[in-house]
Amino acid sequence: MAVLAILQSVLVAALTVVAFGFMARELRRLAALVATGTPGDETLTDAPAERFAKLVSLSFGHRKVMEDPGAGLLHAIFLFGFFVLGIGHLEVLLDGLTSYRVAFGHRPFAYARVLPEGLTNAYHLSQDLFAAAVVVAAAIALARRLVGRPERLLPRSVDGERILWFLVALYVTFFLLAGPSLLLRQRLGTAAGAWTQPVSAAIAGALSFVPTPEARALRGLGFWAHTLVFLGFAAYLPTTKHMHLVFAWPNLYFFRRKRYGLPPRVDFEKTEKFGIERVQELPWKSLLDSFACTECGRCNSVCPAHATGKPLMPMKVLHDVKLNLRDRPAPLVSQAEIDRARPGAVRPDGGYAETSGQVHTDELWACTTCAACVQACPVLIDSVPGTLLGLRQNLVMTESSFPQEATNAFRGLETKGNPWGLGPDRRLEWAEGLDVPLMSEQDGREVEYLLWVGCAGATDPRARKTNQALVRILKAAGVDFATLGTEERCNGDPARRLGNEYVFAELAKENVLTLKPYRFRKMLVTCPHCLNSLGKEYREHGGEYQVVHHSQLLSELLAAGRIPLDLAKSGQELVTFHDPCYLARYNDTVAEPREVLTRIGAKPVEMAQSGKTGFCCGAGGGRIFLEERIGKRVNIERTEQALATGASTVAVGCPFCMTMMTDGTKAKGVDDKVKVKDLAELVAERLQTKA
DSSP states (O other): OHHHHHHHHHHHHHHHHHHHHHHHHHHHHHHHHHTTSBOOSOOOSSOHHHHHHHHHHHHTSOTTGGGSHHHHHHHHHHHHHHHHHHHHHHHHHHHHHTGGGGGGTOOOOOGGGGSOHHHHHHHHHHHHHHHHHHHHHHHHHHHIIIIIOOGGGOSOOHHHHHHHHHHHHHHHHHHHHHHHHHHHHHHHTOOOOGGGSHHHHHHHHHTTTSOHHHHHHHHHHHHHHHHHHHHHHHHHGGGSGGGHHHHHHHHHHTOOSSOTTOOOOOOTTTOSSOSOOSGGGSBHHHHHHHHHOOOOOHHHHHOHHHHTTOSOOHHHHHHHHHHHHHHOOSOSEEOSOOOTTSTTSBOTTSSBOTTTTSEEHHHHHHOOOOOHHHHHOTTOOOHHHHHHHHHHHIIIIISOOOOTTHHHHHHHHHHHSSTTOOOGGGGGGGGTTSOOOBGGGSTTOOEEEEEEOOHHHHHOHHHHHHHHHHHHHHHHHTOOEEEOGGGOOOOSHHHHHHTOHHHHHHHHHHHHHHHTTOOEEEEEESOHHHHHHHHTGGGGGTOOOOEEEHHHHHHHHHHTTOSOBOGGGTOOOEEEEOOOHHHHTTTOOOHHHHHHHHHTTOEEOOOSSOGGGOOOOSOTTTGGGSOOOSSSOHHHHHHHHHHTTTOSEEEESOHHHHHHHHHHHHHTTOTTTSEEEEHHHHHHTTBOOOO
């Protein structure tokens, strides 16, 4: 017996060193791979208190995970079970490691023997209940994957299923150890009440007919089975997606606070190679993102490109980055023919295609940069839009490889300052007869608002009506404003999102130089893309401006009673508001548009996906200038969601959304029944008529 005890200690020690040594080596290797990324241009160590609070609320508080209550509850059981049951696993290991003490007349070590009776009972109860809960949760999760097969968990992840089987085996063997152990203690008269181990007590009761020698043998079998599964699990863990147990924590702490969904900056004076070609050219934070990914599929389920049959799956992009980094030193972009039989380029058996480790160009150009994937991610991964834009930069500026339709937009931006290629002299046509003041006529006087008209607002016939309505409102409310007129150029957002960083930088510098001599308190825009670029991205080029969207100003003016309304014109119109991605998600503006609708007497009704969880119109990321040749058109999907509300009017707050939703109602043949109008138009329709 003593010799066997010593052999057990030696064998457990050897297996523990091997398992945890392999785990440490793999984690160290993965950390080294992450470190091969570039330093990046973000500040990821500022505001430590905010970062720590975010880490705690999202990990322990499960704030985002619980947005899906069912899956969130299962994950909470796994996470907290990991912490609570980890003590028990350590006890079993120490029990095996100290078996040699039997040779000297001592009992093996156990935590419970050094704790007060009350804590011992609480300890046993926690182990029993959490082990049972994890077994049940793992069984439910397996059934969900194998039978329910939620769309967001496709393509099928054998890795994820294998982990769940590990958990089932781990805690079935736990009870195979705990049941006979309790039975033996009961026979020795050293067991506490059955309530402290209710599940184990039931197992011990079922084994009451087993003689003591056989019960000891059964306990030994349970010990070795549980120990081997536990150590095998520890060694296997860093080779799976469940390495997020380690990498999600630093990823949550080092979340991006400022550069939201942006491509890498390009220093045109120091580099001749632009954008991202190979995985090590990504920032280390993007590489960390790929290892922190839980492969929960939430990003896929909200991606408008994926929802409409495009091959893009944000989760697969992260998977590709990870595989490329670990296994194949090849360029990140593949232009080989993609299998379009199923969206996402997956094999018939549901696994990732052989091209995994590379992002196909059809995936790359499908992204609308809506950041729905960023909003949905429970571990704050926001590398997908930025990674795809970095890849676009390389294709556009280094390889000159991009969709043919983008050529005219690039040429127009470079030569005429707008993507439609219209001359600067046409930038004031929209204002004819409105007596719109110009900044150049203010003689150095500071105006309250510089009205940034935008390319669409100045040149697109439909979008012009928005600015015309807004000017009427501003004058009725007595707002002091002026425009740049023919001096204005495109803010550059389409160029940046399509990968032409050079054109964006040139336009930004030109606009900053144009604005420099003028004095104004704030900039007013009707386009969320202008709002985001001018308000956030121009800081890189020396432009520090306070920019407001017209929905924000309209809400403020209506609340102050400054807009003279004739509410008799309202008629309780049923209106649904389509949230622009660059307004709701990028700039956290959700309430103001709805306040406008309420204050003008309309009756708002929400689409199934609204606010920060809204569905893209399909125009972002420069997609408005590209043809949609794969799958269903994104704007048609969104239009159908709007029509499902029964609203007679679809309200928008973006000229791109205006175009896409108008085209959608025409395609559905309902444009004579359902109108698409900007918020400014709805307000202007209710202005009091002068006597």
